[in-house]
Amino acid sequence: MEFFKSWYNVIWLIFSLSLTSFVQASYGYDSESLSTFFHDYANASVRNPHTGILYNLSLPANFSGMEVSFARILSAKFWSRGVNFSSFYIPPRVLPMPYVKRLAIVYENLGNWSSVYYQLSNYTLVAPVVGFLAYDSNPSAMGIQKINFSTQGDPIAIRFPHIDVQAGQNFTPKCIEFGAGGSFEIKNMTEANECLTHGEGHFSIVVPSPETPTPMPTPKKKERWKGLVAGIFGLVLLGLVMIVMYKLVRRRQIRGMEKQSEKDVAFNTFWVGRSKMPSASMTRTQPHLEQEYVP
Template sequence: MAIASSSSSLLLLMFLAFLDHGAAVANLSSIEAAVRDRAFQLFRRTSEIVAVDVPAVLAGAGVEASATRVRSSALWADGVNATVPGLAVAVPPRVVPAPFARRVAIVFVRFLGDASSWLFDAPPGYALAAPVVALLAFDASGPNGGVALRALGAPVRVEFRDISPASGFNATAARCLTFSSGGGKAVAAHAVAMEPGPSCVVSGTATGHYGVAVRVETPPPPPPPRPPPVRERWWVWKVGATAGGVAAASFLAVTVVGAVRWRRRRRREEMERRAMCGEELGRMAVRGSRMPSAKMVRTRPELEEELS
């Protein structure tokens, strides 16, 4: 058992070395397994709450833990009340481990600072307002496997003491969340009841990860870009005016040329029409040739002698 524990801790330290470089995804189950191994090394007597000396790499990442060990009969009769820095957990009587174990180790883990943002993902439109808390239970009389704590009476109460209305916390815009871990970040799975404190009130299965998230106001859209000053746009106006003048002059020239050509064509057509509609001349024979002659003389000839 000690050899397996040491090897798992070594693998954990190698994996969590990436946290120093700001990695966004870590193995949550490996972290909690390392905390569990340290907790079992520190137990001295039943019902004593001890601070778990987590590995340095976990402590540097913001992981804190406390643990206690209790008999199942005492857990059913009296429950457990644990107060650790920034956290108070009240496990009422009538709580049983599932599967059953004669002794139960209860571990409280707090993910401080960036550890919460690295390991847990708040739902869209919300942000975590306090470090996420893990309430874990293990079989302390057998193979140290995980067990669930089922509250058959009053609900379990997890109070967050790091936030208060004096610090600007708005309880009306907050939600108490549970998280489910997968391949990457643990995502918000359900919302549970919240009471003043603020506290998460959990009925049924009480083991899990709990956090308080507040609604984040969506920032307003950025204002539209302002137009450039007039001094910066004078060349735009100049180019536009020049192009418009050239276009207008071209249109006027084309219009004038077209009008002149149309007028000349109309005059030529008029002349041709008049020529086709003129008076037809008569014909007369002059020395064997037929020549055109007018049917009437508009100006009568006069002799020069009569004029003198």
């Protein structure tokens, strides 16, 4: 029993190390998960929000540097008046799709976390990533259904209060609109240094990154590859240990059966080729009459 306990501990240790390495190798910052967290946090932080009021949320300490706010709006007023909250100006004649009686708009400013959640290979961010997402709303809380916008008049304008001109002084800053799956679209800024869009999403200002002769993998990518290789090696090693365990257990079972057979009735043996076979002595049964009377 001690033998199995010791091998069990070894296998569990190897499996734990392999699983930890694999999780660390595949870890990353997901912008969609972050937006979902902001939605849930807003619902939990403000109960029964008033219509037309912008609520600034106080985020946990591990989200320091980000800013999040939300407002609940009647769709009729949203269509006729538009909204002018935070860094976004949504003009009148913007229709929510699908149509709902009330909608809630969540505004995000990722601040110094922008380059962590939105990584670009050929461009450099010179302004924080800001975004807004719309959801259906009832009198007490936001729903989970996302609302798209259909612009019938002027486009939506996005203002960036601070642009790092020093980082992009040799280039003309451009607007960037992030899409799903890591896609993005580059656009020119207006004369008023604004970005224009026709729907919800996340936006920022970028300049081309300085060209490098040979692109080298970043230390973070190297660490991920090392973790992935370590995880695969650990899983292979775990498989080998399990095979060895199976053979050892099987060998112990065979030895146990051999010992048990030695305690039973012993048979004579004889050789057939290179194999040793058991042999029992033959005794002929003596015939006898069942009755002594013979007619």
